[in-house]
Amino acid sequence: IPRPKNAFMLYRMDKQPLLVQSFKSSHVAGSKSSKDFSRAIADMWKAETEETREWYRQIAKEERALYKQLFPEYKYSAVAKK
Numbered sequence: 001i002p003r004p005k006n007a008f009m010l011y012r013m014d015k016q017p018l019l020v021q022s023f024k025s026s027h028v029a030g031s032k033s034s035k036d037f038s039r040a041i042a043d044m045w046k047a048e049t050e051e052t053r054e055w056y057r058q059i060a061k062e063e064r065a066l067y068k069q070l071f072p073e074y075k076y077s078a079v080a081k082k
Helices: 008-027 034-047 050-070
Strands: none
Touching: 008 034, 008 050
């Protein structure tokens, strides 16, 4: 069962296609790694207005509520890495 997405994950899902397109149009697109994407999206999130971040937090809250309805008995437990 996948966990519900948090506000940042929802933001990243929305913005990543735009960022990928932006990186593709850049002349240095081949040198961009997933670390570069993550850093760029994190910087974009930090630069967003509080209203925008709150909107994503509200969507995440609604997703958690739906998740609890769909999987009422589910309790997340981390699996230790070997």
